[in-house]
């Protein structure tokens with residue numbers, strides 16, 4: 001792969017929350033693809049060829065006078081981004097049993113030791129939504145189950161499902177870089193997962209799943225949940241995240257219209273992960 005040029009925005013945010021979460025959500029909506037949070041705010045990245053100056057005009061939180069948000073912008077080569085990430089990436093623990101770490105961290109004493117080199121892909125477990133999805137997966141029985149991870153990023157959710165005994169796991173991401181990164185992480189963790197580049201258009205009723213995992217965002221979920229529901233087996237389960245507590249009603253409404261019933265949710269910092277059952 002050639003060395004892509006990224007635009008890096010380093011935001012300083014006061015007070016940090018909820019402004020940082022809102023800022024990340026809004027930047028994600030316009031196409032920023034990766035975020036590194038720190039004690040003063042967040043660094044956000046977008047490929048130079050995807051970036052247009054006008055995008056920043058639609059980030060409403062920057063105009064909100066309840067918060068003070070300043071930023072610096074610079075161009076950065078992908079390999080330098082990786083170095084930034086390595087310096088900032090600490091291993092994380094999800095419950096007592098699961099950790100997500102980089103290859104250069106010491107091996108921890110846990111049942112599920114997930115090793116991820118995310119490069120530019122979302123999914124290290126540091127974000128609330130990934131953390132909660134991992135928690136939901138830990139609490140669920142995956143033995144022998146067929147699983148689809150939609151919007152797989154690094155592949156972290158699919159990898160945990162496979163480690164928990166899922167028999168047939170597929171991962172799909174729309175982003176070419178995420179696709180390559182998930183393939184690498186699958187090999188690194190020695191699990192069997194078929195990874196595809198694409199979106200909901202890859203789904204069809206010839207392939208049915210016991211569980212669908214989708215940590216994407218509110219609008220894509222509202223659009224795509226009917227297609228996920230069509231490829232869920234009877235009694236199938238849908239785990240979703242990537243949206244706020246305030247959005248549960250809208251997501252549940254679309255799920256209900258597809259025959260999926262709310263079972264439970266967990267939340268962290270206003271973000272939620274929700275379990276629906278057929």
Ligand SMILES: C[S@@+](CC[C@H](N)C(=O)[O-])C[C@H]1O[C@@H](n2cnc3c(N)ncnc32)[C@H](O)[C@@H]1O
Nearest residue numbers: 122123130151152153173174175178199215216
């Ligand atoms: C919030 S990240 C989640 C990554 C990982 N599953 C996790 O839980 O950390 C969302 C991912 O969905 C992908 N994505 C965005 N829109 C998509 C779509 N319409 N279909 C499939 N993947 C999509 C993005 O490229 C990104 O990797």
